[in-house]
Amino acid sequence: MRALYDLVVIGGGPAGLAAAVQAYREGLERVLILERDRELGGILNQCIHNGFGLHYFKEELTGPEYAQRFVEMLRDTRIEVRSDTMVLEITPDRRVHTVSRADGYRVLEAKAVILAMGCRERTRGAVAIPGTRPAGIFTAGTAQRYLNIEGYMVGRRVLILGSGDIGLIMARRMTLEGAKVLACVELMPYSGGLTRNIVQCLHDYDIPLYLSHTIVDIQGGRRVERAVVARVDEDRRPVPGTEMTFDCDTILLSVGLIPENELTRRAGIEIDRRTNGAVVYENMETSMPGVFACGNVVHVHDLVDFVTAEGQRAGAAAAAYVRKGARAGGSVTEVRAGGGVSYTVPQRIRMDAAGERAELFFRVNRVCGASTVEVDADGKRIAGFPRERLAPGEMERITLPRQLLERAAGKDLTVSIKEAQT
Numbered sequence: 001m002r003a004l005y006d007l008v009v010i011g012g013g014p015a016g017l018a019a020a021v022q023a024y025r026e027g028l029e030r031v032l033i034l035e036r037d038r039e040l041g042g043i044l045n046q047c048i049h050n051g052f053g054l055h056y057f058k059e060e061l062t063g064p065e066y067a068q069r070f071v072e073m074l075r076d077t078r079i080e081v082r083s084d085t086m087v088l089e090i091t092p093d094r095r096v097h098t099v100s101r102a103d104g105y106r107v108l109e110a111k112a113v114i115l116a117m118g119c120r121e122r123t124r125g126a127v128a129i130p131g132t133r134p135a136g137i138f139t140a141g142t143a144q145r146y147l148n149i150e151g152y153m154v155g156r157r158v159l160i161l162g163s164g165d166i167g168l169i170m171a172r173r174m175t176l177e178g179a180k181v182l183a184c185v186e187l188m189p190y191s192g193g194l195t196r197n198i199v200q201c202l203h204d205y206d207i208p209l210y211l212s213h214t215i216v217d218i219q220g221g222r223r224v225e226r227a228v229v230a231r232v233d234e235d236r237r238p239v240p241g242t243e244m245t246f247d248c249d250t251i252l253l254s255v256g257l258i259p260e261n262e263l264t265r266r267a268g269i270e271i272d273r274r275t276n277g278a279v280v281y282e283n284m285e286t287s288m289p290g291v292f293a294c295g296n297v298v299h300v301h302d303l304v305d306f307v308t309a310e311g312q313r314a315g316a317a318a319a320a321y322v323r324k325g326a327r328a329g330g331s332v333t334e335v336r337a338g339g340g341v342s343y344t345v346p347q348r349i350r351m352d353a354a355g356e357r358a359e360l361f362f363r364v365n366r367v368c369g370a371s372t373v374e375v376d377a378d379g380k381r382i383a384g385f386p387r388e389r390l391a392p393g394e395m396e397r398i399t400l401p402r403q404l405l406e407r408a409a410g411k412d413l414t415v416s417i418k419e420a421q422t
Contacts, residue, residue, distance in 0.1 A: 006030045006322050007315075008096050008110040010087050010263070013042020014304050015295025015311040016116035017070035022315030023114075024077045028322055032080045032108065034087055034098060040074075041067035042118055043141070044304065046148045049169055051196075055305035066304060090267040094290055112290045112318040115278065116311065117260040119296040121166075127255050129161070131218030134225070140166040140254040144173070153177060155250025159227050160184045161215050163191040163198070165302065165393075167254020172201035174252075181207050182246050185229050187214045187236060190367045192256070192393045194302055215251070216243065224249055257300045264293070274343040275299040281332075282349045282358045283317035284310065289327045292318050299345050299361065302395050306361075331410055338376070338416025340364050342392070351409045358400045362415055364390045370420040373398055377411040390417065 006028040009016045012035030020033050039045070044052070047063030054060055057069065074081065085100040096108040121139040138146075138154055144166060146152040158174050160167045163186040171181045184202060189212045191198055202209050210229065216238050217228035231242035259277040270279040270287035277298040278286045284294050294314035295307045321327060333349045342365045349358050368390040375383040375398070385398050398415075400408075 004030070004109045005032045005111070007032070007112045007114065007318050008094075008108055009033045009114045009116055010090075010096070011035065011042065011116035011118060011295075011297070012037070012040040012081065012083070013116060013118050013295065014044055014067065014070070014307045015118070015297070015314075016042075016114065017067070017074070018308040018311030019114045019116055019292075019294055019315035019318070020079050021070060021073050021077065022312040023319045024079055024315075026316050026319030028319050029078065030080075031077075032082065032110075034085045034096070035081065035083045036086050038083055040071055040081065040083070046141075046145045047169075048148050049173070052304050055303065056308050063304075087263060090263055090291070092268065092288060111322045112292065114311075114314050114318055115264060115286070115291065115293040115297050116295050116314075117263065117297045119257040119259045119300055122253070122256045122258060124253060127161075127253070129215050129218060131215075131227075132220055134218070134220035134223050136220070136224035136250045137218070138250070138252055140164070140170045140252045143250075143252050144170055147173060147177065153179070154252075155179060155248075157182060157248040158250045158252060159215075159229075159246050159248045160252045160254060162186060162254035162256070163193050163209060163393075164254040164256065165193040165197050167252060168193045168197040168201040170252055170254070171207050172205060175205050175207070179250075181205070182248055183208045183210055183229075185210045185213045185215060187232060188212070188392075190392060192254075194394055195391070214238065218251065224251055227251055257296065259297045259299065261297060264297070267291070272343065272347055274337065275345065277345075279347045280345065282346050282354050283320075284314035284346070285317060285321070285327060290318075290321055292321075299343065302393075306395070306397075333405075333408055333411060333413055335360065335413045335415065337362065338374075338414040340366065340368065340371075340390075340417030340419075341415050344415050349405065349413070351405055354402070354405055356402045358405060360398050360400060360415060362396050362398075363394075364392055364396065364417055367391050368417055368419045372418045372420070374416050374418050375400070375404075376414045376416070377408040379414075382407050384418075 044063035044067040052066040089097040143154045216230045219226040230238040278293045292314040294310040342363045344362045373385040
């Protein structure tokens with residue numbers, strides 16, 4: 001059975017919801033959201049803490065409240081939603097193969113597709129922690145879902161490996177539920193989370209953070225009983241004689257997020273090895289014409305407000321593509337990560353389609369004090385953006401005005417960090 005849509009959005013989290021609503025506002029009439037979970041909202045549904053919406057709604061909301069705002073926007077539209085639906089494949093001619101209990105196997109034809117599948121967590125196997133394989137080891141997001149949605153207390157004496165935002169938030173959440181969080185252990189010499197989460201979730205609850213440490217052994221039979229932690233050297237190898245033993249029954253892993261891009265790879269869309277997400281142009285279009293991507297499936301964000309803005313950009317671009325029936329042309333400028341920068345998004349800018357400005361997102365690969373974000377065109381500096389502090393755990397954004405883009409036309413742009421001399 002086949003059906004034709006102007007736009008099919010894969011994923012009903014914050015990115016997909018924003019993209020669908022924006023595309024509808026831009027004039028697309030047949031818009032469909034496909035969501036594999038039972039309800040819309042994505043990861044926001046289990047993020048019951050506040051701190052969302054400060055940029056977009058100018059007020060502080062919990063995750064479910066933020067998601068509900070967009071669900072309510074859908075009610076004023078004719079956007080279709082199909083939950084409990086798994087997408088199996090996307091073809092170059094934008095046919096979306098789906099399967100669900102309600103509709104069985106279906107092939108949907110779309111004039112444009114938006115990828116908004118979000119990301120998943122790295123597991124114990126991905127980081128190769130030594131030791132036995134007892135019960136009591138969870139990724140932080142899994143524990144969050146068990147606790148906040150299913151109502152299960154996952155442990156009483158908790159050790160957290162990694163200092164990503166979900167891990168930090170779960171340190172606070174487990175403490176509030178009566179558990180004892182022994183410590184947060186981070187392999188790198190800096191935290192991977194936002195500064196506000198370090199302060200509000202660790203410092204405010206007297207939870208120690210051990211930087212440049214990692215778990216070197218997990219002990220236990222049926223359930224975790226102990227974890228051995230050691231300091232690591234500059235090459236991230238454990239230093240003998242620095243071991244500490246923690247008596248714990250639960251270990252939460254907050255060791256990074258991976259964009260959910262199996263569909264993207266199978267479709268033959270170009271992937272950036274640094275972000276593990278699709279290579280995108282300034283309007284979030286991928287290397288496959290008519291297929292766009294936004295949110296954590298492109299690169300991992302800190303704030304849902306930025307995910308929403310990126311989704312809106314993709315939705316507007318998809319609507320423009322459907323109206324014109326072709327992708328934007330013009331010369332393409334490659335954007336590269338220079339010294340001190342891990343990655344940049346977008347990776348390509350089409351000058352004829354960029355409009356009055358282009359936004360660049362990036363992360364640094366080390367903690368920097370007072371610095372300048374330098375933008376070079378073929379090795380010649382064309383702009384500098386001062387920053388008081390830069391950290392890998394916080395995504396950065398700069399805006400390139402039209403005048404600067406014109407100076408960079410036909411050249412490769414490089415974003416790098418120059419730290420002030422002390």
